[in-house]
Structures are given as structure tokens and as C-alpha cells.
Amino acid sequence: MAMHWDVFLDQVQERGQYETRAEADRAARTVLALLGAHLVGEVRAELAARLPETFALILLNPLQAAEPLSADRFVRATAAWIEGATEKTAAWDVGAVLSVAADAAGEELTRRILLQLPPGYDLLLGRPQDTTIGHPPNTR
Numbered sequence: 001m002a003m004h005w006d007v008f009l010d011q012v013q014e015r016g017q018y019e020t021r022a023e024a025d026r027a028a029r030t031v032l033a034l035l036g037a038h039l040v041g042e043v044r045a046e047l048a049a050r051l052p053e054t055f056a057l058i059l060l061n062p063l064q065a066a067e068p069l070s071a072d073r074f075v076r077a078t079a080a081w082i083e084g085a086t087e088k089t090a091a092w093d094v095g096a097v098l099s100v101a102a103d104a105a106g107e108e109l110t111r112r113i114l115l116q117l118p119p120g121y122d123l124l125l126g127r128p129q130d131t132t133i134g135h136p137p138n139t140r
Contacts, residue, residue, distance in 0.1 A: 003104040005052035011103070016096030024096075029058055030081045031097035034074060036062025043112050050104045071120030091124075099126030 013024035032051070036044060036059040048056035069077055079090035102110045102125040114122055114129070122129040 002050055002056070003052060005054060008052050008055065008100060008104065011100045012096050015099060016092060018096075026082065027093040028055055028097050030078055031094050032058045032101070033061075033063045034065070034069075034077055034081070035098070035101070036060060037065035038062075038068055038074075039113065039116055043109070043116055046109055047101065047105050047113065050106075050109070051101065068118050070118050071124055074121070074124070094124050095126065098124050101125070102127055 009021055009024050009028065012018070012028050013021055016024055016027060018024045018027070032055050039047065039059075044059065048059045051059060063081075075087055075091045075094055078094050079085040079087050082090060082093065085093065098121075102113075105113060110125060110127055114125065114127070
């Protein structure tokens with residue numbers, strides 16, 4: 001079931017500590033447009049189905065990306081699209097929006113989203129992965 005627009009923006013506004021809903025809306029639109037360029041097929045469609053209609057349409061009609069962006073480059077691209085943003089403020093924007101989107105998606109869909117993205121997006125989605133599983137601890 002899709003998250004209601006007010007609930008989604010309220011959560012983005014709270015997590016991003018934005019003074020206005022307009023700031024939260026700007027961040028959500030930019031980040032979801034960039035994310036949509038990195039997701040394909042059922043995963044993108046399922047995430048869109050869980051977002052408010054306005055944001056679902058943005059995710060489904062994304063900005064074009066020539067190649068998958070690393071997590072760092074995704075943040076830099078976000079900064080380039082938001083007037084007056086720095087990499088630091090863009091990282092904050094990305095984290096606020098993607099963590100709310102991950103909550104809307106649920107754990108199973110979020111796991112499948114992460115499988116489509118380059119390493120590092122787990123932190124942007126607020127879902128840090130344990131990379132030590134299956135690897136012996138470094139004893140040096």
C-alpha cells in the first residue's frame with residue numbers, strides 16, 4: 001500500500017530537519033528522480049507502488065543517467081541539482097529521503113533495491129550492511 005503524501009513528507013521533513021515542507025518536497029523530488037535512473041524493472045515499479053503518487057511518477061520518469069553512480073557520486077549529483085547545496089547538505093538530503101523510502105519499501109524490497117545499486121547505498125538508505133559476514137576478522 002502506498003504511503004500517504006503528507007506522511008511521507010512529514011517524515012522527510014523531520015529526518016532532514018527542514019524548516020519548511022517545501023524544502024522537504026524539493027529534496028524528495030530531486031533524490032527520487034536520481035534514484036529512478038538507477039532502478040529497473042519490478043524493483044522500481046514495486047517501490048513506486050509504495051510511494052505517494054506524485055513521488056511514484058517522479059521515480060518512474062527519472063533523470064537520465066549514463067552509468068550507475070557510486071554512492072559518493074550520487075550525493076554529488078544531488079548537490080548539483082539542488083540550488084545552493086553542498087556535498088554535505090546533499091548527503092543529508094539523500095539520507096532523509098532514501099531512509100523514508102526504505103521504510104515505505106520494507107526490508108525485503110529494500111534488500112532487492114540494494115542489489116541493483118553499487119556498494120555504499122546501504123548507508124544512504126539508512127540500512128548499513130554487515131560486510132564482515134563470511135569473512136574472517138582481520139587479526140593483524
